[in-house]
Amino acid sequence: MFRPLSLYIGLRYTRAQRKKNFISFISFISIGGIALGMMTMIVVLSVMNGFQNEVKARNLAMAYDIAITDHNPQGFVKDWENVYDAVRHEPNVIAGAPFNNGEGLLAANGQFAPIKIQGVDPLYEEEVSTISDKITADFITASDFSILQPGEFGIILGTDLALSLGASIGDHVTLITPKIQVTAAGAIPRMKRLTVVGIFRLGQYEYDATMGIMNASDSGRIYQIPKNSVSGVRLKLTDPMIARETAERLQQKLGDDYRVSTWIDEFKTLFKMIEIEKLTMFTIMSLIVAVAVFNVVSTLVMVVTEKRPEIAILRTLGMSPMQIMVIFMVQGTFIGFFGALIGMGLGLLIAFNVNHIVSAVESFFGSNVGEAFYVLEIPSEVVWSDIYIVAGIAFGLASLATLYPAWKAAQTQPAEALRYD
Known part of the structure; x- marks a missing residue:
């Protein structure tokens, strides 16, 4: 050749x-x-x-693809169902759920630990949560959010947080919030006794060691959030990779009264x-x-x-x-x-x-x-x-x-x- x-x-x-x-x-x-x-x-x-x-x-399992909040960081989204109805049929949006955010100290067995409270609506949360993809044996599934019944003040703790407090399912813990209430003894922080109804593990330390999940109605009462108002509405997208394009479109539709942010903004660093x-x-x-x-x-x-x-x-x-x-x-x-x-x-x-x-x-x-x-x-x-x-x-x-x-x-x-x- x-x-x-x-x-x-x-x-x-x-x-x-x-x-x-x-x-x-x-x-x-x-x-x-x-x-x-x-x-x-x-x-x-x-x-x-x-x-x-x-x-x-793992971050998106408890975070959001897109979050709609009030333009004022200290404000709340009023009549959240109307806000969700306005965007639920937009392209790339497949589900949504309200949420409440709160912070405080959790006390149990003489131990204290900082906690971030996320209030969820069990009915809507099942449509947007991906916790069930990250569970291991003996931990909750997404469908188990139904155990968070309004008025019972139950809480689901991250596995590392529960371990640090020595708390297990059925135990009582005390939530101490930054909210102040005036009593005959003077001004004291608002406290509420909660019941541990579940434990989750995402394998992400930020959530497993600091996160607690409650019913949105109960968390709203603890943090004095107005009725029919929530901290925000989070949306689940068909394709999270184009979250920014979707967020820009939603921002134009909702106007300047709301702030539309994406998971990319939260985890950019x-x-x-x-x-x-x-x-x-x-x-x-x-x-x-x-x-x-x-x-x-x-x-x-x-x-x-x-x-x-x-x-x-x-x-x-x-x-x-x-x-x-x-x-x-x-x-x-x-x-x-x-x-x-x-x-x-x-x-x-x-x-x-x-x-x-x-x-x-x-x-x-x-x-x-x-x-x-x-x-x-x-x-x-x-x-x-x-x-x-x-x-x-x-x-x-x-x-x-x-x-x-x-x-x-x-x-x-x-x-x-x-x-x-």
């Missing part, structure tokens, strides 16, 4: 003669270095993507930090590829030195400097291509099976990663755009590394190279 001469010779040079196999060894080291760097980048980026999506899912961490890890892992690229340069420089007489003969036979350059660029590109190919295969293999590998490592060392990170398994998601970028960087750097040795070979003068041969 016909092949261009430069390509044929370049591929031949990738295999050293048996008596000079040191250069072939260096070539294999270069391929291995590029493969290792690419494999590491794929695995790290996939795990970072998985953690990002896991954090997003968190996800920005994750993106920075991902970029930092990507940069650090790229250094492995950069080190391997130096091996490519050194390999080709040694090949050029070894092949100087042969280069001189090829020049005398009529090969142009550009054809000589192509010979050594082919060799370096070959190293980059196979390094990237092997690294991609190994990286994808590990990324798709990371939990099996982690389980084997845990069994060997007798440790448990999940206990440290509040996860049952290591999340991993392969994003193909990341794979293409990583492969392009590895292959591109290897190709660039060929330029100097190839140019050096093209500058070989036949008479000088053959003078002592």
